[in-house]
Amino acid sequence: MANQNQNQQQKKHKEDFSLKVTTPNINAGRVIGGDRLPASFDLVEKMQFLFARVVKAKRLCASQPCNPYVKVNLGSFTGTTRCLEKSTTPEWNHVFAFSKDRIQVPVLEFVVWKKKCDDPDELLGRVAFTVCDVPMRVPPDSPLAPQWYQLENQKGVKLEAELMLSVWMGTQADEAFPEAWHSDAAETCGENIAHTRSKVYISPRLWYLRVNVIQAQDLLLKLKTGNNSDIFIQGVVGNLALRSRFRSSSTNPMWNEDLIFVVEEPFDDCLLVTIEQGNYNKHERVGSCVVPLKNVQQRTDATPPASVWYNLQKPKENKCDEKVKFSSKLNMRISLDGGYHVLDEATHYTSDVRPSSKSLCKPSIGVLELGILNAVGLSPMKKDNRTDAFCVAKYGPKWVRTRTIVDSLSPKWNEQYTWEVYDPCTVITIVVFDNGNLNVVKNAGGKKTEEAADKRIGKVRIRLSTLESDKIYTHSYPLINLQTQGARKMGEIQLVVRFSCASILNVLQTYAQPLLPRMHYTSPLSRFQLDSLRNQAAVITTLRFRRAEPPLSKEVVEYMLDMGANVWSMRRGKAQFYRIAGLLSVLVSAAKQFHEIHSWKSSVTTVADTATVEELEEEFDPFPSKFSGDNLKRRYDRLRAVAGRVVEVMADLATQGERVESLLSWRDPRATVLFVMFCFVAVIVTFLPPRLRSFDIPAVPQNFLRRMPSRSDGML
Structure with missing residues (x-):
């Protein structure tokens, strides 16, 4: 066992976690050999595909409707359209x-079949193309116009x-690429091929719904004693x-x-109080x-909305209750707060800081382009x-998902995406996942027989x-996975990133x-409200x-948003402790930083x-823990x-704080006199000129400091 642990430690030290500079074969605005991708795909390597579009057919079955479908054959690859039942002009x-x-044969063949229930399917005709004669098309050229081709029988x-x-x-710049049937994926996935396609997802625009419960009036309470007579408010x-605090009867x-709730536009839900x-x-x-949310006042500042008395409805227990006069009311202030940014990520990893209300959003300052090449x-x-493998990238409300490369330890995606940037002090997150929905079997009812992850x-x-x-x-x-x-290093991913801005002054x-x-x-x-x-x-x-189709699974969304980062971890606790200890060692830290700056040293490390x-x-x-006895005792001692x-x-x-406090406590009169004189001069220099900033928001130096990058970016 000791030898095994030693081997694991040696292997860990041998793994290279460094960031490597690469030289991919990308255009990046250059013209190579007279051929280039369009400007929107200049950060990825060009990949060529043979596209075949099957539009429709006519005069397949002259006498009666049939069940036609088309097979597209290219060597060992075969794609099949859906079967259209009882149709004479299928589309x-x-x-x-x-x-x-992967093209190894010179002929692309389209074969039309008639599906039969009991007998073998009947061949209705075929059309063949020579691959070398197929024209090349690169956007922004218009799509190639489809044409009618006569079918031939087996004798020609x-x-x-x-x-x-x-x-x-x-x-891959072709408009048909994202929705196309891909031969390498369909070979393995079958009916689950939809889970292999690349997609763009837009997260909902979220608002904070604030329900300020003030008081109730003329309640008809039940006759109860003790704690059972307490009352509280419940909002749904x-x-x-969510529930309020208890109040005595x-x-x-x-x-x-x-x-406070989080709600999404277009506010189709209702609030039940x-x-x-x-x-x-x-x-x-x-x-x-x-209260329908569409009727709730939207506010963009801290001005409180007007309080409203809402008539309460009494729960009906029997017919006699309808004759009892019920005049209970509830006083509340309800508002949709659009002045906040609804945080779905950790603040130091956030990719968007705009408020919920569009009227408060400022124009973009630049464009972020990401090319996901390969792994x-x-x-x-x-x-x-x-x-x-497939990749998911998130920046702001836009999530992108690359296509899944089936059965490959060195997948090539070569897909490029673009985002608008509204703040430079933000983070884009890229994660590589293994697709667990490709080989899932469904039962007769169409439900999955096992949970895919x-x-x-x-x-x-x-x-x-x-x-x-x-x-x-x-x-x-x-790619590091804990x-x-x-x-453990799970591989490497090659990315190309470009941040462009029209005006450096705006940045x-x-x-x-x-x-x-x-x-x-x-x-x-x-802090408790923000976490909730x-x-x-x-x-x-x-x-x-x-x-969505294909859907993004729960585990993907939670990992992208770092939802488990606030759970206690001894590993993270030690890492945070060493971060603080390192900051207190000012002289040593300053010397190390100066040496790294002087030598241009850069490395990627992990606290794990x-x-x-x-x-x-x-x-x-x-x-709760599954361990007991000595294991828990050892953990407690370590904690x-x-x-x-x-x-x-x-x-x-x-x-250090008490030393600062002692400056005004007169325990050292000479030091306090000097400090008071310094403060007096600082007040004159700072506050005699007109005040140029508002005091309800942080000062400019504080804003500048909060935007500085920290070592938290490297935490797992």
Whole structure:
């Protein structure tokens, strides 16, 4: 066992986690050999495909309707259209794509078949094309016009039936590429081929719904005693319910408490507010009211909305209740707060800081372009030693998903995407996953027989503020995945990044502005509220993407948004401790930084390399723990040791703070006199000129400091 651990440690030290500069064969605005991709695809390597579009047919069955379908054959690759039942003029409009690198035969053949239930399918005719005669088409050229072609029988005799087709050579820049049937994917996936296509997803525009519950009036309470007589407010939007604090039984209780929800446009849901009597486990409804979200006031600043008295409806228990006069009311302030940015990511990894209201959004300052080229050396993710890899990239509300390259440890995507940039101090996240939906079998009812999961391979974060304007960055990034055995390199991904801006002055101005919208500072939300609202936003985004085709799975969305980052981890706790300890060692840290700047040294490291097996077992341990006895005792002792070091750091911070506080406590009169004189001069210099800034938002130096990159970008 010791030898095995030693071998694992040696292997870990041998793995290369460095960032490598690459030289891909991309145009990047250059003309190579008189041929080039369009400007929107100049950051990827050109890939050629043979496209075949089957549009429609006529005069297939003269006497009666039939069930026709078309097979497209190119050597060992065969694509099939859907079968149209009882049709005389079928329309398929289906596009097939064959990679030019895999073309081994000179003839492309279209064969029309008539499907029969009991007998073998009947051949209705065929059309053949010579591959070398197919024309080349590159956007922005218009799509190739389809033509009618007469079918031939097996003897080469022309038939009356005709098939409308178009065949051309193109690249991944072709409009038909994303929706096309790809030969390499269909060979393995079958009916699950939809899960292999590249797609663009737009996350919903989210708002904060603030429900300020003030007081109730003339409640008809149940006759109860003790804790069972307490009352509370419950708000429900969709599948989420929030509750207020308990109040003692009273006909006119007061709360003055906020319940905050995350809701999505176009606000089709309703808010259900109920008054409950009892305890959290057992309670009865006293009254309720329903408020459509479309009728709720939208505000963009901290001005509170007007309070409104809402008539409550009494729950009907029997027919006699209808005769009882019910005049209970509830006073509330309800608003849709568009001045906030709804955080769905961690603040230091955020890719968008714009407020929810479009009227408050500023124009873009630049464009971010990402070319996802290929990956090499991927680890097998399935039992049969295969990997079906695809990439997901997120920046702002736009998520992109590349096509899945089936059964390849060195997949080539060569797909390019573009985003508008509104703030340079943001982060784009790229993650490689293994597709778990390709070989899932469905039962007779169309449901999956087993739960499919997309397994994560590795994550890359790129901070835009570290990129020079209009410079093309070509690097190979290590894909690092944290497992119970430690941090493991799962391969490398080659990316091309370019950040372009029209005016460098507009970019520099953002450094003096607050990172988040003004409402986050004038009416700040607590840390607990932000964590709760972030979870709500993640759930809404997950549900939205689950309805797309192909869907983005829950595990993909949660990993992209780092939803598990706030759970306790001994590994992360040690890493944060060493970060603080390193900051306190000012002289040593300054010397190291000066040496690295002087020598232009740059390396990619990970804090997980120092984690032990026991620490990783603790991080992957479910809650509550599955361990007991000596294991828990050992963990508790280790936690006490780390906590002791944390206490030492806290003591040092407290000492420094008390020294600052003592400047005004007159414990050292001479030092205090000097400090007061310094403050007096600073006040005269700073505040005698007209004040040029607002005090409800952070100062310019604070804004500038908050936008600086930190070592948190390298945390797993």
